[in-house]
Amino acid sequence: MVPARCQGWPGINRPTTQRLAARGRQRLTRSSGSAALVAPLLCLLLLALAGCVSVPLDYPKTASSARTPGAGTELGKLREEWLRTQGGDSGFIGLPNGIEALGARLKMMEAAQSTIDAQYFILKKDRAGALFTGKMLLAADRGVRVRLLIDDIFTPDADEVLTLLDSHPNIEVRLFNPVSRQGFKYWGFLFDFKRANRRMHNKSFTVDNTLSIVGGRNIGEEYFDLKTEVKFDDYEVLAIGPVVQQVSAGFDAFWNSELSVPIEAFGLRVNSEDLDRFRAYIREQTELGSSGVYAQAVNSRVLTDIREKRITPVVAPATLVTDSPEKLGSDIGDTTLATLAGEIGRRFRAAQEEIIIVTPYFVPQERGARLLEELLARGVRIVIVTNSLASTNHVPVHSGYARYRKRLLRAGAEIYEIRADSVGEGTEWGHRPEFVTLHSKATIVDRSTIFVGSLNFDPRSIFVNSEMGLFIESPDVGGRFTQNLMESLRAVTFRVQLKEDDSLQWVYEHDGKKEVFEREPLAGWGRRAIVPFYRLLPIEDQL
Secondary structure: OOOHHHHHOOOOOOOHHHHHHHHHHHHHHHHHHOHHHHHHHHHHHHHHHHOOOOOOOOOOOOOOOOOOOOOOOHHHHHHHHHHHHHOOOEEEEEEOOHHHHHHHHHHHHHHOOOEEEEEEOOEOOOHHHHHHHHHHHHHHHOOOEEEEEEEOOOOOOOHHHHHHHHOOOOEEEEEEOOOOOOOOHHHHHHHOHHHHOOOEOOOEEEEOOOEEEEEOOOEOHHHHOOOOOEEEEOOEEEEEOHHHHHHHHHHHHHHOOOOEEEHHHHOOOOOHHHHHHHHHHHHHHHOOOOOOHHHHHHOOHHHHHHHOOOOOOEEEOEEEEEOOHHHHHOOOOOHHHOHHHHHHHHHHHOOOOEEEEEOOOEOOHHHHHHHHHHHHHOOOEEEEEEOOOOOOOOHHHHHHHHHHHHHHHHHOOEEEEEOOOOOOOOOOOOOOOOEEEEOOOEEEEOOOEEEEEOOOEOHHHHHHOEOEEEEEEOHHHHHHHHHHHHHHHHHHEEEEEEOOOOOEEEEEEEOOEEEEEOOOOOOOHHHHHHHHHHHHOOOHHHO
16 A cells, blocks of 8 residues: 555645535535425436536647757767667667566656656556656656646546646646546546547656657556556567657657647646655655665666676667557547557558567447458468456446457467466565456557557547557567567467357466366356447447
8 A cells, every 4th residue: 555645646726616516515405404495406407517618728838849859968878879880770678577667767867867757548546657757757857858748638637746846846747638626536537438439548758868668558556566456467678779769759649749738737836845745755656675666666677687687689770659649539430540550450451470469448439340350361360368257347348359250260260369367476565466467558460560669559548648659570570579479379378269059168278287177267147247238339430
């Protein structure tokens, strides 16, 4: 659990919207004596809320862009040396482990001398979020310019924290495509659904325009193996070289978009003493012994190996592809601005031998299913790795996926579903989660191109939200990545197969152990019962 002083993060004046909401509840209570007035009052309330969905999209802001680090800084020297020795190729180190991914971010911020740019779908008020933003605060104290861009939907109760950070002269926080704070926040989402439904799902973290982390993680305990009940299996890459400038350019496009609104536009107030308390808390956390989260993260195995040069980056050409912010203003289903999905589709059609898709949410829809069937018909091997009903954290998405499962198996696809209890011996934090859920997003085409990014293979990623990702071109790296992946599948997945009677079975076979299930394995009756209900709803386009 987070210490109480961290959970509050820290206490500042409550937003005016919360006070107004409380007053509204009191007035409604006082007027509830007459039952005849309840319905008219509710109607008036709904009408009032419908009129209170204004969002300050026109709030003044200053455009800014990524800076090239000075040649005299440590990371500036590293950048110049890389470009001199490697030319147009970039370097990559995989970050499959949560503790290593958190530690990499913290050490990068400690090394920052010029800029920190962070773009995320979710930032949570927990230990991971506190350390992440706290290190930003300490970097800003050293004179580092910090730009933090957060999507506004699933970052819960963070307005106070973000406003607190924004009060620092070297930190600027913006919310992407925010919803109204006039009344209950999510009423604004409902009454402005067409716009508010479109979200920035991009995830990138860049320091001094020299090092970037790109992949599937948001900022929260579950993404860094800190949750005791669930392990999120995720993957990212730490990048250096020319591709970092592409990541920075993608960040700038969203940062300067008309949908990017400064947090100060919402008029919250902060106390400078709160910033001092937060600063002191983070310093305390970084000074704890080896048992502290910070110490374990920055002394993780991969970071130690990098420091001692037992691990060096793999070198390969790479390209960042990102959707533009304009995609979020287009009609859903319009493929002209689905840049990343279009690039993946192009590469799929050019595949000659094999496509491996690793995605937590797989809902191909009719057009995607037809494309995979066409590829299978001309001899391309298709391997799909996704969540089982027991391991998924979004049961409605499983209902959308399940309707395509038999069809793709008949066409010859290989489908593997994550075994929810394959948590291993436990995490490096010293606890053993109850179950695992897949959150990695990676694709390998012909064992020569690896895609790592934010995109899921579902309608929301392809048509509704914006996404980004890296295409790394290397037969050597692609071959090793594929081999390692395929070797690990037996231990952590069920192979889904069609029986002669056209029913499904799930087969687990590893280390001399074989299990066969005739229905969704390890899933409780409640999950099994609700999937048919979700399949009746017309929600596939939103999954």
